[in-house]
Amino acid sequence: AQKVTQAQTEISVVEKEDVTLDCVYETRDTTYYLFWYKQPPSGELVFLIRRNSFDEQNEISGRYSWNFQKSTSSFNFTITASQVVDSAVYFCASSGGNNRKLIWGLGTSLAVNP
Amino acid sequence: DTAVSQTPKYLVTQMGNDKSIKCEQNLGHDTMYWYKQDSKKFLKIMFSYNNKELIINETVPNRFSPKSPDKAHLNLHINSLELGDSAVYFCASSQTVMAYYGYTFGSGTRLTVV
Numbered sequence: 001a002q003k004v005t006q007a008q009t010e011i012s013v014v015e016k017e018d019v020t021l022d023c024v025y026e027t028r029d030t031t032y033y034l035f036w037y038k039q040p041p042s043g044e045l046v047f048l049i050r051r052n053s054f055d056e057q058n059e060i061s062g063r064y065s066w067n068f069q070k071s072t073s074s075f076n077f078t079i080t081a082s083q084v085v086d087s088a089v090y091f092c093a094s095s096g097g098n099n100r101k102l103i104w105g106l107g108t109s110l111a112v113n114p
Numbered sequence: 115d116t117a118v119s120q121t122p123k124y125l126v127t128q129m130g131n132d133k134s135i136k137c138e139q140n141l142g143h144d145t146m147y148w149y150k151q152d153s154k155k156f157l158k159i160m161f162s163y164n165n166k167e168l169i170i171n172e173t174v175p176n177r178f179s180p181k182s183p184d185k186a187h188l189n190l191h192i193n194s195l196e197l198g199d200s201a202v203y204f205c206a207s208s209q210t211v212m213a214y215y216g217y218t219f220g221s222g223t224r225l226t227v228v
Contacts, residue, residue, distance in 0.1 A: 032214075033213075033214040033216075035216050037219075039155070043202065043221065043222050043224070044219065044220075044221045044222060045204060045206075045217075045219040045222075046219075047216055047217070047218065047219075050215075050216050052214075089155055091157065095212075095213040095214045095216075097212075097214065098212065099212065099213050099214070100162065100169060100170060100211055100212060100213055101147075101159050101170060101213050102159075102213045102216070102217065104156075104157045106154075106155070106156060107155045107156075107157075109155075
């Protein structure tokens with residue numbers, strides 16, 4: 001069965017600090033997909049990234065970067081030089097190749113303080 | 115134009131009432147979903163429809179009834195509302211019935227039952 005674990009329930013940092021949000025996944029599928037979503041205080045769920053199991057290259061988008069490591073079944077998310085606007089709940093999710101629904105982690109609540 | 119729009123954004127109602135939430139997507143996606151997010155931010159899938167056909171029907175009280183008149187619309191009707199139904203309900207859509215494309219979410223409907 002698939003499972004996504006976000007062990008960090010809450011993280012609090014001071015602005016400009018770097019912060020890494022951990023995501024560990026479990027799957028028996030050889031083809032699978034991993035996602036990160038952001039839920040800011042305003043409540044909407046915003047797609048950040050989608051990664052397939054055949055692409056282990058790290059991804060960088062501005063201050064955001066993602067580290068996918070199959071050896072440790074992890075898909076971690078790093079925010080560099082965090083800002084107050086990064087305060088949100090971040091969800092990691094996965095889907096096997098033939099799954100009809102995403103498997104969600106419980107989310108990590110990130111507070112970036114001025 | 116909003117990609118996935120749901121109305122109303124807020125809904126406050128008394129126990130025992132019946133209420134509906136509407137959702138529309140203009141992305142041309144085949145599949146639509148209803149999710150419930152509780153106070154602890156846990157995301158739980160309720161239903162999904164693919165081209166008007168019910169695909170996923172999780173363990174949800176039968177007071178909840180989804181209806182999809184066409185693939186661009188998915189509504190949720192709730193009978194005899196209970197206090198425990200208070201939550202944020204998200205509509206989402208996906209390109210196909212397979213979840214590996216990820217979802218586009220609506221902005222959510224915050225339901226409060228008093």
